[in-house]
Every structure is written in structure tokens, then in C-alpha cells.
Amino acid sequence: MLKDVTLGQYFPGKSVIHRLDPRTKLLVLIGYIVALFLAVSWASYGVVFVFLAGSIAISGIPVKSFFKGMKPLIFILVFTGILNLFFTQGETVLVHFWKITITLEGVIRAFFMIFRILLLITGTFLLTYTTSPIALTDGLESLLSPLKKIKLPVHELSMMMCIALRFIPTLIEETDKIMSAQKARGADFESGKLMQRVRALVPILVPLFISAFRRADELATAMECRCYQGGDGRTKMKLLHMRSWDYYSFLAGAVVIAAVCVLRSFGL
């Protein structure tokens, strides 16, 4: 049951998008988000949508998996939609009922807001679906490295993120195992009042914490044994390389932003 969590899962593949430099993907994603927030009309949303749809098609990731990842976010989407629907002032009143007024402007706005969030989430999903966590942190470290000048421990931060990401599946598996073991001893997680349910978590949390600390300790020892001592003078096994496809991607991203800006300047 816990294993079904797909949010931000990596789908290995060999498409052009998969093979792009993680820095490229991060930067283009940022550009894409900027374009998305600049977009105000059907036409500009269309440009952004075509860009995203094209990228998904190239990546070869089944569209179904995007919908699957969207499930936990349905509430936010519906909530945003309703807020915009009811609280947008406008001229063309469609429905007037008691204290509630729905205007045409509200409907359009709600639709745009939902569409914007959907595009935003799908875009970020595409990044995490096509980039392994290791590559992602590598890219992030490289992009943030100028901040080392102001004494920000960039390497340490990215190493921490990398380790945290690496251990999520392990901890989920461990939780599953401990839950089964306690259930076999008659623990009951599904019934009872709130306090009873909270108390029922103790037999899971205590062993989970202990094993997390044990793992952390073992990992620290293993890293020390291999002479790990932070980022100074450390080389990479996989060097990040910009290839021609990366430059094409930047170009495509720039075109999208430019198109949205031009459309905006025409008031579209």
C-alpha cells in the first residue's frame, strides 16, 4: 500500500529528454515556469501547452502516469477552482443565487488557474520522471556552486539531499515490514478512537527511528572508511556535459518565453 506512492518517481529510459544534462532540465523548467506565469491568454497558454506536450511525447513517458501522480493534488485543484469561481468580480453574470454570484470572468479565471497548476505540476513531474535523483542533485550542486563564494555549504547540502532521496524507498519498505511484524502480533492500526490510533503508531515509530539511526551510523562509517571528507578536492565519476541537444533545449525554452512575451505585448 505504501509502495504505491509515485510522487516524483524516476522512470528509467533512453529518450533525448532522459539524456539531457540535469542542469539544462532544471534551467529550462525554471524558464517554463516563468513563461507559464507570464501567460495570460488562450494563445500564450497554447504555446506553453504545446511545448510541454511535445516534451512529454519525446520523453516517451506514458501520459497515464502523470494522471496517477496528480491524484493526491486533486483537492488543491478543486479548491483553487472553487475559490476563483465564486470570488471573481465581473460584468457578465451567469448565475445569481442567494449570496453567490458566478460570472463569466470567474469561470474563465478558474479554468485558467486550474490549467496553470496542472501545467506546472506536469512540468515538474516530467523533470523528476526523466532524471534520477542522483543526477538531479548533481545538477543542483553545479548550478548552486557560485554560492560557495558566500560560504554556503553547497556540496554538503546536495549530499544531504541525495542521501535523503536515496533512503526514502528504503524507509518505506522498512515501515511496511515493521507494520506487518506488529500486525502479526495483533497490533491494530485500523480501528479505535483517535488517541488509540496515535498510540498504535508507537510500535512502528520506535523501531523505525532506531533502524534509521542505525543506518545513518553505518552509512557514516562506510563513508569515512572510503575517506569521505566533504566536497573540497572531490572529483566526479560522471562529469556533467552540455551537448548539442542541451543547446537546442535552451533555444526551445527561449522561444517559448519570447513567444509568450510577444503575445503579452500585443495584449493577448
Place this chain on the structure above:
Amino acid sequence: MAPFLEVKNLTQKYSAGTPFEHTALDDVSFTLDRGEFIGVIGHTGSGKSTLMQHLNGLLKPDSGSVLLDGTDIWQDKKTTRQTRFRVGLVFQYPEYQLFEETVYKDIAFGPKNMGLDAAEIDRRVREATAAVGLDDALLTVSPFDLSGGQKRRVAIAGVLAMEPELLILDEPTAGLDPAGREEILSYIDGYRKAKHATIMMVSHSMGDVARMADRLIVMNRARIAFDAAPEQVFRHADELIKMGLDIPVLTRVFMKLKELGLPVEPVYTEKQAVAALCALRGGSADA
């Protein structure tokens, strides 16, 4: 009369309907009698662990059923819960599930969940502690201050205290030294004799299962490959090796002896080996 436990056409698929779909159990059927000692062998991913979790209702079958004394364990919620108490499950490395402040409280966790009164819980905790050879003085100690072997015994005692009629253990001796292994195995056998309980032990150590079990179930690719007495199973040594399984060292030695032309049949316990060798010497002395 219905058998003690009956597994009928049990099938379990994981991630059904996705590209990751795989069958963990494929049409598995067998029965267990009271007092039997069954060894379950099979290489990693053959479906052993899934099978174990089905027997006490931790997993719900996709199709097929598990009957305990003739009653489907999924008949209703109460029956499923009751099954968890009648079928004790000791997972691999059970010491990682300890969580209470004292050994006593941890062993009492199961019986407490059963809703027993304090006196009965106390009796069971003390009996289980003795059954795994732990000293009463340890009951007030935190389980996290114990050695690895002691933790393992506390965890096993936690299941024994529920006094299950069927005790299932997943590799109870993994990671222990030889003396520790022997002790754990003898406590398991002791429990079986004291309570006339059925034992099902998953193990990778062929020597252990061959010696302890009176019946072996061999799992291969989600199916039961063999279900017979050890001597019959180990007769299929070649097939076992093909499944990626080991056979007891003694059996291997005797197979080699036979190959070299000595008139011996493969054996799998030390007793049989001694008998066979004595017979061989007696025979050659006559000639």
C-alpha cells in the same frame, strides 16, 4: 474432519495491471496437520515470504483460500484477527521490531493485544522467556541493551507468548553463530513438543531443515516444486541445484561417493551417514 490448515489454489499477483506485474504465488495448494514440522526452502523471490504472510492473514489472496480448521480466515474481520493469534509469524531479523521500554513489556505486547488478563499475561511472558532460555532477571532490562542473540530470543518469545498453534519462522537463525543457531533450533523444537504445535520454518540452511523437519516444501517460481519427506526431496538433488538451491553437504559427499562407485545411497543426516558408513565397512570386511 477438516485438516488443521488447508491452502487451496492460492494465487497472488503484485502490481497487477502494470508493466511491473509479477506473480508471487501461482495456484499453490497444500495441507498441514497438527504437530508437523515443515521446512520451506526456495531461493530468493520464489514466493516463500508471500506464502507465509498469507497463512496468518497479513495478505489477502487474489484468488484461492486459506482454511484454518475448515474456516476461511477471511470469512469476517473477527476470524482474520483471531487467525493472527492462532498463527504466529516470526519475521526475518525479528529483533528490529522490538520497541518497548522493558523486555517484559515487549513480550507482553502480543498477549495484551489478545485481551488476556494480567495474571495470564504474566504466566505467558514467564513461560515464553523460559522457553527461549532467557534469564528472568533480563525482564526488567531495556531490550536495546541486550546483545544481538538475546534480542532475537526476546523477539521470538514475543510471538511464543501468544501460544500460536502454528508457528511460522522466516530464517530464525540468520546471522547467528553456530552455538546460537543450535540453541534457537532446540527452543523451537521444544515449543513444538510442549504445545503440540505445528512449526513451519523457512530456511536457506539445508542442513538445518533436513535435520529438523519431517516434511519439506520446495518453492520455485511461485509454485510448489516438491512437497515430501526430506529423503524423497533430496533424491532430486539435480533438480534442486537447477533451481538455485543447495543440498546438505553430507548428501553431496555421498552422491560423490556413489559416483566413485561405492555402494551407498545419498543420506542427509549425520545418523544416516554413520549408519551407511558402518554398513559399508561391515560389508567390505566380510568380502
